[in-house]
Amino acid sequence: MSTTYTVSVTRDGEWWMVAVRELDALTQARRLGDVDTAARELVLLETGTALDEVSIDMHVELTAGDGDLTARVADLRARRERIEAEEAAVRADTAAFARELAAARVPVRDIATLLGVQCGFGKAGG
Structure with missing residues (x-):
């Protein structure tokens, strides 16, 4: 049975900051495509849960200047x-x-x- 963890992802310079809410833990990834793996590996390190037993519910938060880009991404998708x-x-x-x-x-x-x-x-x- 898989356990789902909520992950907030934000951009910080050249990195994506990956926060696993349930663990109050943080890691980073260079590419957005690497976030899932980075988050699951963080859960493994923090809890010992096997990677194949971890699911990620990823929420990417994007802002630029005064605007929230997350809604625009969702609309285009x-x-x-x-x-x-x-x-x-x-x-x-x-x-x-x-x-x-x-x-x-x-x-x-x-x-x-x-x-x-x-x-x-x-x-x-x-």
């Missing part, structure tokens, strides 16, 4: 997720409609032209 979901839905709808058109004996190349997609056919080597 949410927007990107919505776009990716919409793209997946459009791909599925396009494939389903292409099958309908093919069943109606519309040539594949014409289906591709109608739907604005590539049909995957082409001359060998060119």
Whole structure:
């Protein structure tokens, strides 16, 4: 069973400061991608809990001047997720409609032209 620790991450110069709230302990990481490992290793050192039994709930706090950048990061991520979901839905709808058109004996190349997609056919080597 995994234990989850809450981690606050802030930028300090060239380092990410990693605070494990439940342990009142601090470490650092050079890259944001290294925070999870650094936090789990800190938990191991402080508690003896095996790395594979530790989960991290990471909260990155970013500020610049007077502005909070954390909300902007969250907004962009949410927007990107919505776009990716919409793209997946459009791909599925396009494939389903292409099958309908093919069943109606519309040539594949014409289906591709109608739907604005590539049909995957082409001359060998060119």
